[in-house]
Amino acid sequence: MKKFSFLFASLFLLAACGPTAGGGASGGGNKAEGDTIKIGMNMELSGDVSAYGNAEKEGITLAVEEINEAGGVLGKKLELIEKDNKSENGEATSVAANLTAKDKVVAVVGPATSGATKATIPNMTKAAVPVITPSGTDDSITVVNDKVQEYIFRACFQDTFQGVILANFAQDNLKAKNVVIIGDNSSDYAIGLTKSFKDTFKGKIAKEETFTAGDKDFQAILTKIKDLDYDAIYIPGYYAEAGLIIKQAREMGIDKPILGADGFGDEKLVEIAGAKNVSDVYYTGHFSEKAPATDKVKPFVEAFKKKYDKQPSAFNALGYDSVYMLKQAMEDRDSADSKEITEGLASLKDFVGVTGKMTMDKDHNPEKSAVVLGLTEGKETSADAVNP
């Protein structure tokens, strides 16, 4: 079933790519008209990954309210147009077309996931309206075939960067010399993470094992590595399988530190692994209250708690930062036209957000530090800011 829907989605994407390939930007972009500045939100509000979309929506809404209360941008209020892409790539494409052509937004925040964001590239490029994805970490979102996508930006770091951070963390903080990799072999996300880790890590890879998404039994793999000589296990993959690996490894008596990327960042990881098994587990996060990246973190956490009565997550923070990045881009260029915002985002410098201080590099990826969060008995007990 999943495979088929993926196939259809990619067909969709291919079809959508056709007419624009080589065409590049032809439209003139949208201009801010009237006394409001319209920005669009293309989010996964229902469907498979709606947890991400709704979390980002909370952050985005909070940022828009704050900006409007403080007088708006360039003397105009922001108007947020919310649309649900139902966690489907095809739907994300049509939402992108709708927002740019019908609602005439000057910029779009979202989608949250890499696949959906990639699906919107042709439409956004055609309309010449910039997009910021708060959490799409796949490298090939902003650079496709060595070509930087003119209108595509992100607020988070990309996958290869996480692999570098984790390799540095393993050798500097954990003093690991030998590492075992148990990687998901069925997702671009995990393959990218594995590659960048191996390229950076100076120690030895004692053993490399692979699995495919959906696997449940890891006894065979773990039995193989149990008696090897190594200092840490690196698991590039998502929380569903990583949770099971952690559970089965700890129950088997493997007590070595376990490392992972932001795919670990879901409370389901702890639920599936069982809280008592999740100790000495580290993963890269975009945001932590314990290691505040900038002095914006405190006021953000307070405002967020006041509005939603809960602690903000990384996805809340990334959604929030995306809106402020747009604000800064508009102010830098003193214009709210989509072309100018694009320029502003591309030359964003020393922007202070809650997920870090960032400067946009030439590939439209923000350069910022990452936080490595440590879990003990399922609770966040440490946070180290690690620089690339």
Next chain:
Amino acid sequence: MEVVIQQLVNGLFLGSIYALLALGYTMVYGIIKLINFAHGEIYMLGGFMGYFFINKLSLGFFPALILSMVGAAVIGVVIEFLAYRPLRKSTRIAALITAIGVSFLLQNGMIYWLGPEKKSFPQAIEFKNYQLGFIQISNIQVLILVISLVLMVALQLIVKKTKMGKAMRAVSVDADAAQLMGINVNRTISFTFALGSALAAAAGMLIGLYYNSIDPMMGVVPGLKSFVAAVLGGIGIIPGAALGGFVIGLLETITIALGFSDYKDAVVYALLIIILLIRPAGILGKNIKEKV
């Protein structure tokens, strides 16, 4: 050597789950020549029923196990009554397609109702590890193996020693003749579905407890693999299904242990093709007419 034996033990536990599931396929096929593709979904429903009985009704593991086996038996009978019975005189392909439809209906119904996310199964039994010499096994693994074996033996006794079992065997040989002899064919078929579904539900709950994670799509792959197990052992033959299950479990574990984890599914399906080519009746397949 130790590692090899530990891997074989691992394969045995995995295999006992496939075996439990394969029994349901084999019995239903044996009695009405239908490959019940919705069987994997009954396994999934079993896991979810266990989840609710333990979480919402705060039952212990064993009462919940029995309740979800009963619940799944009822669901199995209802599915047979609504979806398969009206088609009993139609072609076999019509019934097969209906089975696939029921399978999709159950998956998507559960996704619609509870969402697609993985749920963590309540850990109703405290985890413990035992060291037997160099082999390490946990109490949950032992539980899986023991419950599977007990259920398999119980099933064999029901089929061989009870009146209902005799009726099942009679229907599988010739339903019309059995009817003439005064056997209620419909009731016998319902009973077969109930038995098979109860076993699937037990497997679903055991896997939930073992892996601590259940989701609406969990039945698809194990369902297909245990179907392969049933064919491997000789579809329609009960000890064959159990044997096939263990073989598949071991094969999968060995494939991973040798470092070919990407090909573990391919190996299982390749085995299916090979067995169909060289011994279509399955390992225990004979040419006598007794099925079930």
